[in-house]
Amino acid sequence: MLLGVLFSGGKDSVYACRRAMETDSVACLITMVSANPDSYMFHTPNIAWAGLIAEAVGVPQLNWPTAGEEEAELSDLSDAIAAAVDEYGVEGIVTGAIESVYQAARVQRICRELDLWCYNPLWQIDQLEYLRLLVLEGFEVIITGVFAYPLDESFVGARIDGPRIEKLEGLRDRYAINPSGEGGEIETIVLDGPVFKRRVEVLKAVKEYDNYRGRLIIKEARLVDK
C-alpha cells in the first residue's frame, strides 16, 4: 500500500515512518508548517529542518502551510492529505500518535472522510520501552525542546541514550511526566537512524532556556554520507 506519513522530523514521526517502511511503501512525507508555535496538532520547533531530514531518509516531502489555529488547522491538514493523494497516489496516512486521543481521533476522521486507511503504529506503546527501542535500533535523537517542570537545561540539546532514559524514568516516577514527551513536555529531532540514507550533521545551534522552558534552535545543518 502507498502511504503518506505525517512528518515533523521528530522521533515519533520518524519511527512511525520506519514501521510503515517495514510493511508498505512510503510515497511521501507530509509536513504541516505551522505559524503557531503552540499548535494543538503539529510539532513546531525546528520544523524548517524536516525537509533536510526527509532528504536524509530519501522520501519526497510535501510541505503544507497552516496558520495553526485550533480546528481550522484540521481543514489545512485535510487539504494537505488530499494533495498527497493527488500527487503521490497515497492510499493511507501514518501518524506517530502514541497517547493523544485528540490528535488520533481527528486524523481518523479526516481519513474516513477522504476514504483513506489510517495507521498509528506507535499507538499506546510503552513510552520507556519505546525510547529504549530507538536507542537499540540506532536512532540518533536529540532533545530540541523542553516545556515542563522539572526538565532542566541539561536536557536541551541532549541525545536520548541509556543514561538520559534513566533520568526520564526517574522523573516519570517522581513527577509523572511522560518520558517520551507525549504530553508536550519534550520535542525532538532525529539526525540519523536505520531508515536514513545519509545522516544530518548540525553545524550551528543556539540554546535558549528559562524557567523550565527551553529550545535548541538549529541555525545550520547539512547532510553527510554514512
Added chain:
Amino acid sequence: MILLVDLCFRPRSLSRHEFVDPIAGILRRAGSEYEVVHFTEVTEDEILRADRIVLCGTALKDDLYARRIDLFSWIREFPKPVLGICAGMQVIAALFGGEVVPQPKIGLDAIDIFKETPLLGTPRRIEGYHLHNFGVALPPGFEIVAGRPGEVEAIKHADRPVYGIIFHPEVRNRWIVERFDALPLNEIR
C-alpha cells in the same frame, strides 16, 4: 495461555501495532502468557492450548474479517472466556446470529454500564474510545451489559463467558483487559 487473534487484513500488517500490540502489552505487563495469531492462521493446537481468547480490533477501512466469518466458527464451541473488541465484537455477534449494522463513531464518549458482570463490574458511567464504522444488533442468547439498543457498547452471553465490547479498552480502560485476564476459567455468569 491467552490467544490474541489478529483480525487485521493480513498477517503482520502495519495495523497490528495499533490493534494487537497494545493488548499484548497490557498482558505482558500483567505477567501473563500470550500468543498472537492471525485469524487466517489459527491452528487446532493453538485453540486447544488457549485458556482464553481475545479477538482484537482493526482499522476503520478494514473489513476482510467480516467477509470471512466462516474462519471463526470454532469460537462457537470454545468453552472458556472470549473477549471480542470492536471488530471482534462484530465477529461474535455474527457468529451467534446477531447483525452487524452501520454505526460509525470516532473518539471518546460516555458509556453507561447498567448490568453487573465479572468483566465490567458494577453499573456506572465510564468514558471509552470508539473507532468503528459498524456496531451490532444483539444476538440471540446475549444480553446488553452497556449502552442501549441501537448503540450497544458491551454484550455478554447469558450462560457463557463470551463478551463483546465495541470500544477500545487499550485506551484509558486497560483494567478491562486485566479483568478479563483474571476471569475464572469456569466463570458461568
